[in-house]
Structure formats: structure tokens, C-alpha cells
Amino acid sequence: MTPHERTALLRLRSDHAWLRVELAALRVRLALRRKYSADQPRVPAGNPDGGQWTGDGGNERWRRLADRARWATGRGRAPTRVRINERWHDLTPGQAARLQAAEAEARDALRQVRQRDPEWRPSRSLTENVEGHIQAVQAEAREAQARLAELQRVGIGPGRFAAESVPARGPGRDFTASERREINRIGRETGCHTCGTQEPGTRSNNFVPDHQLPNARNIRGRPQRLYPQCLSCSQRQGGWMTND
């Protein structure tokens, strides 16, 4: 799934959650119109006041209605409060749905960025209210998506045209003849993993075996794979890593 498709899917989920919020709000309005709520606690039968409404009717009723709304929006998982600057703020159902969608989008984008650039962090914003907080989370998602696009463009992480790859024996650049043949085969079939060209740009007509993650980025020493890369993309990648 491409980043754009992933974003579109998250937006659809957000719209779906919003519709469920609308439905829950409608049910709440209908419930409030009723003189009595069937869910309001009554004194059990057998008591002198048996059948009478009881309990802290007002607050209890709001809590139950809020529970119904929560259930309708996310089966109990939608947040009703958010902590901003050491203070708790209540969320409307709409805000809860939007915040949940924004957080999911930001988490997904950040996860993809961290796979390629483990040390990257989005900019932090100071907010004072719920709407500001939601906008800040949305901004983090956009920033992470922009970083992801940049990393893919310069060849950090398997590129858009990545298909097959060869397991790397290590970070060393002493490739065997078999590895070179395999990289060239993959490159001739599917092109440079970053730009897709099937012309390596070298006089030898060899593709450059590209470690992913690049050695300079693989600070945790995770297993790497080799992808075919053209001369231009290899240089673009090296220049970007030097300047980053």
C-alpha cells in the first residue's frame, strides 16, 4: 500500500467514525426527549419504594449516555478526555473521533519514518486547547509524511520500485560474483529500486548494490538487504546522507 493509499484509507476511517458519532449524538438527543429513561436505576421490587427512579439521576444519566456515545463511536475505545499541559480536557464525540483519526495517521507515518530513520522526531507544538491539540497531531502526521517522502526520494529505505533483493552478508562492500549477478538480474528486470531506471549509468553496466538500510543509518545493526541502484541515485543518496 502506497503512502497515499494509506492516507486515503485513514481518511475513510475517520469519516466512518464521524458518521457513527453523528448517529450516537442523535440517539442521545432522542433519549433526552423522553421523560424517563429506561436505563435509569429503580429501586428493586420488594422494597417500600420499589419501582421508583433512584440514584443520582442527573449525573448518572449523563454518564450512561456518554457510555452509549463512546460505544457507538469506537466500541468503548474512543477517548473522552485528553491531557494538555497537565490539565484534562473533555472531548466532544466529534473531537474524539478526529483526534483518534489524527493520532492513527501520525502513528502510521511515524512508524514508517522510524523504519528508515530511527532517530527522527517530529517538531513539538505547545497547545492550550483541544482544537489546538488536534491540529498539532495532524501537523505531526503531515511532517512525518513529508519526511517519509524525502527519505524515499533520496534512497533511504527500499524505494518505490523495490522488488526483489538479496540478503546482505554484512555492511561490507566486498560483493561476491554471485551477488553481483543477482543484483544485475533484478536491476535489469525491475530497475533501480529508487527511480526505476533500467540503465545503471556505469560503463560496466553493473548496478550498484545498495545496502538497505544504508550502513550510516543502520545504527542498531539490523540485518540488511541489497537492492539494485543506479549511479545517479547512489550519488544522490550519498550526498543527502552527508548533508543530513
Place this chain on the structure above:
Amino acid sequence: MFVQSQLVAVPNALLFVRDSWLKDRPSINGAAFFWTTRSCVAVSCRPDSDGETELTLGPAPQVGLTRSPSFHGWIDTPTRRVLVEIVPGVIVLQAEVSGLSTRVQIWTDGYRDTGTVIVGLD
């Protein structure tokens, strides 16, 4: 300054000729032979996977070829020391120069994946 030569396997097919302190490296678009800033020249050369590049650094009158250089320009050298480095920041050769600005001439074999890079300094 004296003549130095070395065979180097160059990662990402990029060499940087720059002042020892300034790190203003150019943005590499992968579509040229050279890229420059005021204090750095980046050179396209043979990728390490295809073998080593023969690198020479020295006074231009001593190392220069009779034909015209592939690159001719000036870089700022406030530290009066020029480095030749590879990705990621490994220094391969270095030389002392006399001025705050140094003329750089570079001879190659004419290809983007050149296996020969001669850097002459004035």
C-alpha cells in the same frame, strides 16, 4: 605541498574536495560530473562496487595533465588546508595551501564513473 596518490574504493561514487573546517557541501542531484559550493567541490567517480578510483592530490603544475582540466574553479580555504574525503566523512588525502582562496583543477578520464581523479591545487 607534495604529491600524494592513493587507490580508494569510493562509497556512493562521490568525492569531496573541501576546506578542512567548512562543511558547506553541495546538494547532489546525481545528474552531473561536479557539484560546487563556495568551499567544496563534489566529484562523480567510480562506485566502490566497480573497483577502486586512483586519486592524486598535489600542486597543479606537478600533477596536472597537458590537456584542459575537466573542472576549474576556486574554493574558500580559510584554514589553509584542503581535504579530500569520501562518504561518510572519511578523509583520504589532505594538503596545506597558502591562500584563503585556492584554485582547484581536476582531471578525470571524462566519464561520470571515472576511475582517475587528479586534483591540482594552486
